[in-house]
Amino acid sequence: MITDGASSLDESPITGESVPKPKEVGDPVYAGSVNADGALQVRVTKTAADNTVARILHLVEEAQASKSPTARFIDRFSAVYTPIAFAFAAAVAVVPPLLGADWGTWIYRGLALLLIACPCALVLSTPAAIASGLAAGARRGLLVKGGAALEVIGRVHTVAFDKTGTLTAGRPRVSDILVFAPDASERSLLGLAAAVESGSGHPIARAILDRASADGVPLRPTRDARAIPGKAVSATVMGQTVLVASPRHAAESARLGPEAERAVADLEAGGKTVVIVVRGAEALGAISVRDEPRADAAAGISALRKLGVRSVMLTGDNRRTGEAVASELGLDVKAELLPQDKLAEIAALKAAAPVAMVGDGINDAPALAAASVGIAMGGGTDAALETADAAVLNDRVGDVAALVSLSRATLGNIRQNVAIALGLKAVFLMTTVAGITGLWPAILADTGATVLVTANALRLLRA
Incomplete structure (x- = not known):
């Protein structure tokens, strides 16, 4: 529990939420969160044996113990x-x-x-096919931990995906730049925001700086840069105070017109995180960021659909963001799920038919262990890779469909x-x-x- 200070906390390893959450005095803090900015004093309310990460590991152990060995x-x-x-x-x-x-x-x-x-031939018929299937998969970065897992993959009826780092890249990118002031442009707006954010390591700051670098926008010199944790970053640029703030905090410094407010609301309804660029007392424009789907995510979901496999997203991110990404990819979604909630959803799906879980984070480990077969993204956490039955090393969503096809060919x-x-x-x-x-x-x-x-x-x- 925070007893002093305010900051933004990256909870993605625990909840899967892609953008850090602002926290202040009285707010709870998950063990395993990463402090993005600001100094905090926190009071420990749970013992090490009962913190979030320890409970996740306990869920993994229970899920693995409940698996019965496949009788050949x-x-x-x-x-x-x-x-x-x-x-x-x-x-x-x-x-x-x-x-x-x-x-x-x-x-x-x-x-x-x-x-x-x-x-002889009868006994050899299965291991020979399994060995060839495993080797064929390994050649294209599809690693499967044994023949039992390879057989199960081809029988799944549903594939449950985590969102952050699995269906998405796990790193927010600038998606929209809106200009409100008549004397501003997208390029000048981006340049001011990048200059103010140049000293920050916040994911939103990195997204703005990456976009400015890609567009060739030079960084202007700044002074008196400071962060207001969880709310805004400000600096003096060319003699004027420039603020990059959340819409709520920006409203304290500048007034947004009705059209600008509607535009910001529409962006937020699309699951995007919006910051307002304020110069002096004037709102110049808005920049939105979102953890966008991987380039092959839609094609990967479509490939599974053609194989007769249903896809569903299980995410700890907020409902608005989850629904926006799911709508774009064309799959069902259940959002705001903690690790134990994902475990319950997998158990319900598994009761109806074999189910595969695809994830990359610590929070996905219990669900990976409980599913009929767990598949980890190659760039995921050690906990996910250790728990999963298979891994797609190239981080391509389409490789999940390739695994299903390979398994069916092996069967x-x-x-x-x-x-x-x-x-x-x-x-x-x-x-x-x-x-x-x-x-x-x-x-x-x-x-x-x-x-x-x-x-x-x-x-x-x-x-």
Whole structure:
């Protein structure tokens, strides 16, 4: 709890909110927040074992403990199939001679039958495809922690995305520049704002400075620069006091006209953070910033939709920003979620069908662990990467759809391999019992099936 001072706190590692929140005396502070500006005195209200990060780690442990290991069908099938095949081969070798048939002929057929029934190709059919699928994914920056996760990815019905750092770049950028004063221009407005913000490390300041650099706007010299934490930054530029402030604080220094107020309200309704540039007592204009969606986010969501997979955004950011980004990308959204809320949403989705969670922050770790399969962005936090079952190293949203496609191709390859292995065995079992094929064809069929499933699995390397 803040006992003295005011500042802006970056809570994105905990809540996912992309823009620092202004805090003052009496406001709560999450453990793990980063102080952007201003000096604070805080009173600790929770022990280390009960702070926000510790509770998140506890949620991760609980979610991981609730996962049941995937029982592999082939292993179970082989455990039953092998003794039955052995008993059947022994019966073929012994029973007909006991009924008066030739011992040599039926022992020979029994041995051939035992070779045919050997489940080598069947047992190899799954791991060969999995190994090829994992290698094919690794070649394009799709890392999956084992075959069980690779299989589950292709079966998911819903993919839940975090927003900040996952669907968006995690760094605000200037989206709009509005000019209110007749003697100002977008370039002059940006130049004044950049000059005032030149000494600040605030994300909004970095966004304005980046835009000024990209547009080739030179920085004017300033003096008497100072920050009013959580409210504004001011400096003297060319002999005049210039203020870059929140709309609420700017209203204390300059009056906005009705049209300007409507324009600011429209920007804020679009999930953008707005600052007003004030010179003296005149509002020159407004600059809005927003953590914009990644360049491939819309295409990535569309690719999942074509695969029949539903997408939903689970974000700790404010509802207005979340809905604006979700509307632009064309997916459902649930906003203002704390880590335990994301966990509850994943549990509800998972109860209906397999679900994947894609995230990058500490606050995403419990949901990543609880989902049927967790996918971390490669540039995410260590907590997310350690907890997730897979990672997309190139930070492309479209790679999530690529993972689903790769998994489905691997599952299809496994089914083909099983069909090859069982189909060859069924044919040669019948021909061996009937005496049409002997020991050497049985050897060739057994080895051939192993070669075929291996060669078929290697096709995945071209994915």
